[in-house]
Amino acid sequence: MRSNIHDVLKMVEGVVHACGPLEWDKGEANAVAAVTVSQDGIVGVSCSPPNFGVSEKTWRLTVAPAIPGKEFTKGTARATLHVCAAGDGIVTSIYPCDKDIQLEE
Numbered sequence: 001m002r003s004n005i006h007d008v009l010k011m012v013e014g015v016v017h018a019c020g021p022l023e024w025d026k027g028e029a030n031a032v033a034a035v036t037v038s039q040d041g042i043v044g045v046s047c048s049p050p051n052f053g054v055s056e057k058t059w060r061l062t063v064a065p066a067i068p069g070k071e072f073t074k075g076t077a078r079a080t081l082h083v084c085a086a087g088d089g090i091v092t093s094i095y096p097c098d099k100d101i102q103l104e105e
Contacts, residue, residue: 001025001085001095003059005035008102009079014071016044016063016103018079024054029087037063039077039103042070059083077103 002023010017018035034047046061059081065071081097 001028001031001083001093003031003033003081003083003095004097005079005081005099005101007099008104009037009077011072011074011103011105014065014073016072016077017060018046018063018081019058019060020081020097022052022057022059022083024085027088027090028085029054031059031083031085033059033061033081033083035061035063035082036080037072037077037101038079039072039075042067042072044072054087072103074103074105077101 005020031052032048044063044065046063079101083095086092
């Protein structure tokens with residue numbers, strides 16, 4: 001499994017629509033994902049379900065700020081992704097990604 005976060009993510013009303021590619025390795029059948037977005041003291045976390053199957057080429061999760069009344073804004077943010085893949089007797093493996101991203105409306 002190789003996973004990543006797109007460099008530019010869309011927002012709707014201050015909520016981030018996080019997504020990125022999934023590249024499966026032989027024997028992997030499904031995966032779960034958790035993503036954290038932080039920006040200027042605002043943080044949000046989202047995780048599976050949904051679980052992602054081997055036919056899926058993209059993961060998608062919606063990330064709302066954890067503090068009520070706060071919103072993410074256009075500009076630079078930090079995103080961290082962990083994808084855990086398993087299948088066909090393979091022990092679950094964790095694939096991390098951590099990088100700066102741009103948020104756009």
